Amino acid sequence: MPETPAAPAARPTPTAPAPLSAEDGKLVVLARGARGxxxxxxxxxVRDxxxxxxAAASVALPSLTLTALQLAVASAVAAGAGRLEAAAVVTEASTLDGAGHAAVxxxxxxxxxxxxxPDGTVLGTVTE
Structure with a gap:
């Protein structure tokens, strides 16, 4: 019997923005560059x-769709990362995609x- 597809993951809402560390600010710059x-x-x-x-950009092909965060996490894992310290997503959405959140x-x-x-303004941070 075929497996039932998983329900779409929830879209976590970021909390109010706080000042970023220099290292986390660099993640936003890298994410903007990958998108642009x-x-x-x-x-x-992501930083391991x-x-x-x-850094990665979203992929939308007929046979493959990945969010930018999924691809960044996959790249880190493929390079041998076993743990992440932080991540950043640059998007026009006001929430974080559930699949990328789950990957992190x-x-x-x-x-x-x-x-x-897209202009680099931090909208918030998801910590859960």
Whole structure:
């Protein structure tokens, strides 16, 4: 019997923005750059526990759809990362996509996920 597809993940709402550390600010810059280079809907960046960063843009192909955050997390894992320290997503949405949130939480239950507008203004941070 085929498996029932999972329900779409909830879209966590960021809390009020707080000042970012220099390292987290760099994640927003990297995410903006990834989004802008290809004109994608979203850009994202993550930092692993060794301080390495990975940036990605959303992918929408007929056979494959990934959020920017999913792809950034996948890139980190493919490079050997076992834990994430922080993440940032640049998007026009006011909430964080559930699939990207889940991917980050697979590697870190406490990593802040900063959500920023396309101009780099931080809209808030998801910590749960």
């Amino acid at each position: 280079r290809v004109g994608a809907v979203e850009g994202a960046a 526990s060794d301080g390495r960063t990975y 939480r697979d590697l870190a239950v406490d990593a802040p996920i900063h959500v920023a507008a």
